[in-house]
Amino acid sequence: MTAVTTQQAAPAEEEVVTVKVAAPGTAIAVDEEPEARRPAEVGRRSWWGAAFAAPHSIGLALFTVVPIVASLVVSFMNWPMIGGHTWTGLENYRRLFDDPIFWVVVRNTAEYVILYVPLNLVVSLGLAAWLTPRIRHRHIFRVLFFIPTITPLVANVVVWRMLYQPDGLIDATLQSTLGEHAPNFLADDTWAMFAVVAMSVWAGFGYNMLIFSAALDAVPDSQIEAAQLDGASAWRTFWHVKFPAISPSIFFATMMTLITSFQVFTQPFLLTKGGPGTETETLVQYIYNTGFQNQQLGLASAGAWVLFVIILGITAVQFLGQKRWVHYE
Amino acid sequence: MSSGGTRTTGAAPRVRHAIGYVILCLIALAFMAPLIYMVATSLKPESETFTTPPTLWGSALRWQNYTDVFSYLPFARFILNGVLVAAVGTAINVTVAALSGYAFSRLRWRGRNVVFLLFLATLMIPQDVLVIPMYVMMQDLGWVDTVQALIIPWAFTALGAFLLRQFFLTVPQELDDAARVDGAGTVRTFLNVMVPLARPTLAVLAVFTFISYWNSFLWPLVIVNDVNARATIPLGLQAFFGQQGNEWSLVMAASVISMLPTVIILVLLQKHLVRGIVTSGLGGR
Structure with a gap:
């Protein structure tokens, strides 16, 4: 780890920093490689390349490509955790779509996504815009807001259970100030989902905040000063200069947040166990219950593929929308 | 009071900036509350973890936890x-x-x-x-x-x-x-x-x-x-x-x-x- 602090001046440093002007992730592309620079030695190096790439490629094939293909196959089979397997074609998908609980968890997941994603983006963008370089000790604020994002989610959820539960911090505070009981957040039909979302936003926005903050830092001062000379207010400068300039980052963050929020599991699982009833049960918890509580791995795989198709859909939108929606210089 | 008297720059934005900073600190504090509460509770005797009204610190700091x-x-x-x-x-x-x-x-x-x-x-x-x-x-x-x-x-x-x-x-x-x-x-x-x-x-x-x-x-x-x-x-x-x-x-x-x-x-x-x-x-x- 000392390497990190001593190797500061490595030649790549400035190169890496320029990449960040574009949205993160877009830096990854199959593109301009220094192939033109090195015409010779093709023969000698040809098998070294394959040899260097082999460990990673084999590992990735075994532990990602094979499982993903296998899961598609398993989703067409009756595959109990113990015992024989039989081919059943689309039977799992039919059962899935006939299961009322499945549609409940799809709706719950959608509800979570619709609440969580905008809240996360507004909070993270707002704070990133607030934490300009002029704010004293901004790096301390950044670190604070990032703590729950990088620490074990389970530990953070445990604390929030203490805040939410009857006689917990929120309830006790209300009792001693207003003399009223707070709702039993985690056991109340109307409150449970909001409680899960609030905790998740608290725990998750730090990541987008960092992305936006770095993107805002990269907006050229000259553009901002030009707007200010024209007499634009801070508000107008933000919407008409900074916001368009960081639109690639906003787009990227929106897509990533969408994808991760469709996979929400730990927060509802530990706060409410999906309850009350099935009020906060999400798609991943449904997959987990089907696979590991009811031990029906075929049906669970079908559920996982539904989730995967949703995520692929978002990825496709990201890919197509990038050109249209986003302002690249 | 203000030195030049041409325009009242200086004081007003600075006050606004200071107020903004205080609000930011309060937001950060509210944000940190669950974590502070976690640390505080980890040092309480078990019998004092749920009290009404809530207290931040227990009767003693129980490092033994x-x-x-x-x-x-x-x-x-x-x-x-x-x-x-x-x-x-x-x-x-x-x-x-x-x-x-x-x-x-x-x-x-x-x-x-x-x-x-x-x-x-x-x-x-x-x-x-x-x-x-x-x-x-x-x-x-x-x-x-x-x-x-x-x-x-x-x-x-x-x-x-x-x-x-x-x-x-x-x-x-x-x-x-x-x-x-x-x-x-x-x-x-x-x-x-x-x-x-x-x-x-x-x-x-x-x-x-x-x-x-x-x-x-x-x-x-x-x-x-x-x-x-x-x-x-x-x-x-x-x-x-x-x-x-x-x-x-x-x-x-x-x-x-x-x-x-x-x-x-x-x-x-x-x-x-x-x-x-x-x-x-x-x-x-």
């Missing part, structure tokens, strides 16, 4: 498991990623672009979707409820290859040529020239890989049966937290301990973490 937690649950084992799993997984991931990142950027070989596209494609597959087939695979291998099942399946994620490839593309070709003139082959050039240069990038990758192993919850929940022997910290916390009659102060002490390593990493290496996140989308949840 932090030693009691090790007898209340097999916490030392959880820490050990967590460190072992994260360290070995990180070592594997960083090693294979350095090699493949080099192969994808500086070496020419048949099939390179196809393999690279496959690497790209795997990034779209979320871990949650892989959990079921991975479990079936672990059953076939007889790895259910083993340490290697916690490590190996996630040691080959593709992101590191991109990070390293991105880095190696920036290294001047002259360095290879110089090494070649000195008589170094591909392996020696890689080990003696490239790896030392890539150390900052390798460190960023290592930190993120370590943290993602350390925090991982769903996979341990699925694959570990004997929690006392094989759980990492998040699973262990969850298992004991689920029991009736929680010892809240001890659970909070355990939570504080589980957060310490990553908070320390965050404070010490924030610049590098930020760079990793911003340039490559590492560490996304």
Whole structure:
């Protein structure tokens, strides 16, 4: 780890920093490689390349490509955790779509996504815009807001259970100030989902905040000063200069947040166990219950593929929308 | 009062700025409240964890909670498991990623672009979707409820290859040529020239890989049966937290301990973490 602090001046440093002007992730592309620079030695190096790439490629094939293909196959089979397997074609998908609980968890997941994603983006963008370089000790604020994002989610959820539960911090505070009981957040039909979302936003926005903050830092001062000379207010400068300039980052963050929020599991699982009833049960918890509580791995795989198709859909939108929606210089 | 009298600049914006700063501090404080409450509760006697009106500090600071937690649950084992799993997984991931990142950027070989596209494609597959087939695979291998099942399946994620490839593309070709003139082959050039240069990038990758192993919850929940022997910290916390009659102060002490390593990493290496996140989308949840 000392390497990190001593190797500061490595030649790549400035190169890496320029990449960040574009949205993160877009830096990854199959593109301009220094192939033109090195015409010779093709023969000698040809098998070294394959040899260097082999460990990673084999590992990735075994532990990602094979499982993903296998899961598609398993989703067409009756595959109990113990015992024989039989081919059943689309039977799992039919059962899935006939299961009322499945549609409940799809709706719950959608509800979570619709609440969580905008809240996360507004909070993270707002704070990133607030934490300009002029704010004293901004790096301390950044670190604070990032703590729950990088620490074990389970530990953070445990604390929030203490805040939410009857006689917990929120309830006790209300009792001693207003003399009223707070709702039993985690056991109340109307409150449970909001409680899960609030905790998740608290725990998750730090990541987008960092992305936006770095993107805002990269907006050229000259553009901002030009707007200010024209007499634009801070508000107008933000919407008409900074916001368009960081639109690639906003787009990227929106897509990533969408994808991760469709996979929400730990927060509802530990706060409410999906309850009350099935009020906060999400798609991943449904997959987990089907696979590991009811031990029906075929049906669970079908559920996982539904989730995967949703995520692929978002990825496709990201890919197509990038050109249209986003302002690249 | 104001020095010039041309315009009343200076005072008004400064006051506004100060008020804004105070509000920001209050927001930060409200944000930190759950974490402060966690630390405070971890130091309370158990009988004082739920009181009305709520108190921040108990009648005494009970540091003993932090030693009691090790007898209340097999916490030392959880820490050990967590460190072992994260360290070995990180070592594997960083090693294979350095090699493949080099192969994808500086070496020419048949099939390179196809393999690279496959690497790209795997990034779209979320871990949650892989959990079921991975479990079936672990059953076939007889790895259910083993340490290697916690490590190996996630040691080959593709992101590191991109990070390293991105880095190696920036290294001047002259360095290879110089090494070649000195008589170094591909392996020696890689080990003696490239790896030392890539150390900052390798460190960023290592930190993120370590943290993602350390925090991982769903996979341990699925694959570990004997929690006392094989759980990492998040699973262990969850298992004991689920029991009736929680010892809240001890659970909070355990939570504080589980957060310490990553908070320390965050404070010490924030610049590098930020760079990793911003340039490559590492560490996304």
